[in-house]
Amino acid sequence: MNEASLKIFCPAKINLFLEIVSKLPNGYHELQTIFAKLDFGDNILLTLSPSDKTEINLKITGPYGHAITADADNLVYKAAQRFFEFTGISAKCDISLEKNIPTGAGLGGGSSDAGCLLRTFCNHYKTDFTMLVPLAAKLGADVALFLYDEPVLKGEGIGEKLTPLKIKDALPYVVLSYPDTHISTKDVFDRLKVGSKEEILTNLAKLDKIIAGLTEGSAWEKYIYNRLEDYVLPFSKPVLELKKLMQTLGAKNIMMSGSGSTVFSLFDSSSDACAFAEKLINRGCVAVKTQLWRGLYNENY
Numbered sequence: 645m646n647e648a649s650l651k652i653f654c655p656a657k658i659n660l661f662l663e664i665v666s667k668l669p670n671g672y673h674e675l676q677t678i679f680a681k682l683d684f685g686d687n688i689l690l691t692l693s694p695s696d697k698t699e700i701n702l703k704i705t706g707p708y709g710h711a712i713t714a715d716a717d718n719l720v721y722k723a724a725q726r727f728f729e730f731t732g733i734s735a736k737c738d739i740s741l742e743k744n745i746p747t748g749a750g751l752g753g754g755s756s757d758a759g760c761l762l763r764t765f766c767n768h769y770k771t772d773f774t775m776l777v778p779l780a781a782k783l784g785a786d787v788a789l790f791l792y793d794e795p796v797l798k799g800e801g802i803g804e805k806l807t808p809l810k811i812k813d814a815l816p817y818v819v820l821s822y823p824d825t826h827i828s829t830k831d832v833f834d835r836l837k838v839g840s841k842e843e844i845l846t847n848l849a850k851l852d853k854i855i856a857g858l859t860e861g862s863a864w865e866k867y868i869y870n871r872l873e874d875y876v877l878p879f880s881k882p883v884l885e886l887k888k889l890m891q892t893l894g895a896k897n898i899m900m901s902g903s904g905s906t907v908f909s910l911f912d913s914s915s916d917a918c919a920f921a922e923k924l925i926n927r928g929c930v931a932v933k934t935q936l937w938r939g940l941y942n943e944n945y
């Protein structure tokens with residue numbers, strides 16, 4: 645194979661719904677979630693050159709590049725290393741990562757970088773991506789999500805059992821606000837107590853309504869839910885205050901993403917979303933106006 649230079653967009657994700665249904669013997673939690681990828685994300689420039697020996701070089705730039713190190717602990721480095729080990733392929737692999745997604749923000753940034761890189765390797769080396777799902781889930785519960793091209797997926801298991809949803813109508817605009825605080829996913833799960841059967845069933849009815857809305861074209865935004873808010877808001881003043889400020893400033897459909905710390909709000913119109921992001925910025929907050937990602941190959945868009 646000749647040298648190839650590939651540009652990879654690595655979208656951030658938000659969870660439109662997240663309920664924890666049980667604790668597994670290995671300490672991980674079984675969940676039910678809806679992942680939605682965003683038009684906002686990191687960028688990778690990948691150069692692959694033929695070589696008898698695998699060599700991985702990683703360089704990081706971008707506004708949140710300072711938060712992570714370009715060493716063998718980086719999820720991108722690990723993903724590349726495990727792919728070459730798993731497939732027996734060897735190559736010289738130069739990766740330049742532009743980090744726009746804040747880390748520890750519940751936006752799945754590291755998972756997206758790793759998953760999108762793995763997906764690109766699969767396309768380039770003609771490897772079936774479904775074979776990489778277990779390898780991806782070992783790197784992180786959310787990595788497998790990014791092996792899929794589809795923009796909105798239902799996630800089960802620890803997040804690695806994925807069902808793409810066929811979206812009927814236009815998807816909403818999103819304002820993300822990051823309270824400049826890092827939340828440890830592990831700490832949140834360590835605090836968590838799984839809800840009662842009744843509570844879980846009541847919440848799963850919301851999941852059904854969101855799926856019906858997304859796939860049949862009815863309103864679903866008011867059903868968004870995240871169980872992990874109960875284990876972050878009382879413990880993190882910046883996240884709690886940000887959510888309250890967003891309410892005070894008049895946004896609707898506001899929710900924390902994943903294990904935090906980002907809080908998002910959904911809007912029907914682009915101009916309303918822009919105006920709300922501006923209000924937050926005027927209050928000194930970090931805010932980004934984006935939209936749910938329409939995906940690469942989705943015929944609906």
Ligand SMILES: C[C@](O)(CO)[C@H](O)COP(=O)(O)OP(=O)(O)OC[C@H]1O[C@@H](n2ccc(N)nc2=O)[C@H](O)[C@@H]1O
Pocket residue numbers: 659662671672673674675677750755783784785786787801802803829830833834902903
């Ligand atoms: C909460 C979510 O953001 C929802 O999208 C994800 O499930 C988190 O996924 P992630 O960041 O890729 O998580 P990992 O890096 O695999 O796990 C971090 C820690 O979170 C806990 N963890 C994570 C996922 C899960 N389903 N159950 C867990 O208990 C485990 O203690 C684990 O040590």
Ligand SMILES: Nc1ncnc2c1ncn2[C@@H]1O[C@H](COP(=O)(O)OP(=O)(O)OP(=O)(O)O)[C@@H](O)[C@H]1O
Pocket residue numbers: 711712717718719720746747748749750751752753754755757786827829902903904905
């Ligand atoms: N390429 C990478 N990008 C971001 N974080 C990375 C990367 N590689 C390793 N990490 C480490 O992974 C941890 C989680 O980062 P990430 O930004 O994915 O969290 P998150 O958005 O809270 O994830 P999730 O939504 O999946 O819980 C950070 O503490 C960071 O040090």
